[in-house]
Amino acid sequence: MNIKNDFQEILDYAHYWNWAPDWLIVKEIYEKIPESYSVLTPFAYAYLEELIRSTTSEYGRELLDEKGNAKRRKVGLGLIKLAKDENNKNLKYIEKLDEIKKYFENSTDLDSGDNRNSVDHGYMHPRFWTQESFENLIHDIAQISKYSRF
Numbered sequence: 001m002n003i004k005n006d007f008q009e010i011l012d013y014a015h016y017w018n019w020a021p022d023w024l025i026v027k028e029i030y031e032k033i034p035e036s037y038s039v040l041t042p043f044a045y046a047y048l049e050e051l052i053r054s055t056t057s058e059y060g061r062e063l064l065d066e067k068g069n070a071k072r073r074k075v076g077l078g079l080i081k082l083a084k085d086e087n088n089k090n091l092k093y094i095e096k097l098d099e100i101k102k103y104f105e106n107s108t109d110l111d112s113g114d115n116r117n118s119v120d121h122g123y124m125h126p127r128f129w130t131q132e133s134f135e136n137l138i139h140d141i142a143q144i145s146k147y148s149r150f
Contacts, residue, residue, distance in 0.1 A: 003030075003135050006142035015054075015150035019047060037134035044137050048103065049079060051141065054149045055093070056082050076104040093147045100140060 007027040014020040026043060029036050053059045053073070063071040074082045080097050087093050 001135065001139045003138060006138045009142035010145050013145035013148045019150070034131060037131050038129050041129050041134050041137065044134070044141060045103070048141050049075065051144065051148050052079055052083050055147055056086050058082065059149065077101065080104060090147070093144070096144045100144065103137070
C-alpha cells in the first residue's frame with residue numbers, strides 16, 4: 001500500500017469536473033499536513049458512496065415514485081446490494097464490494113449520535129479515526145476506482 005499511488009489511482013478515475021479538483025486538494029493537504037486525516041475522512045466517505053453509486057442505475061438521474069415524487073436513493077449496504085445486483089457478471093468488482101461492506105455497518109439505537117446521521121450509511125465515530133484508518137479507506141477507494149462510471 002502506497003498512499004501516493006492510491007491518490008493517483010483515484011485521480012485517474014475521478015470525474016474530471018466534479019471530483020478530481022477536490023481530490024487534488026485532499027492530496028495536497030494530506031501531503032503537507034498528515035494530521036489532517038480527521039477532516040479529510042468525511043470527504044472520502046462521501047466519495048466512496050458516490051463512486052459506488054456511479055456503477056448503478058441510480059447514478060445521474062432523478063428517482064421518482066409512481067406519483068412523481070422524489071424517491072430516496074439507496075445508501076450504505078442497500079447501495080452495495082444494488083451495485084452487486086447490477087454488476088453481477090463482474091466478479092472482481094463484486095469481491096471488492098464485499099470488502100467495502102466494512103465501511104457500512106448498520107447503526108443501532110445504541111449508536112445514536114455516534115454514527116453518520118443515524119442512518120444506514122454506516123458509522124465510525126470521529127474519535128476512532130486514525131491516520132491508518134484514513135489511509136486504508138483511501139487504499140480501498142483506489143482499488144475500486146477503475147470500476148467507476150463517472
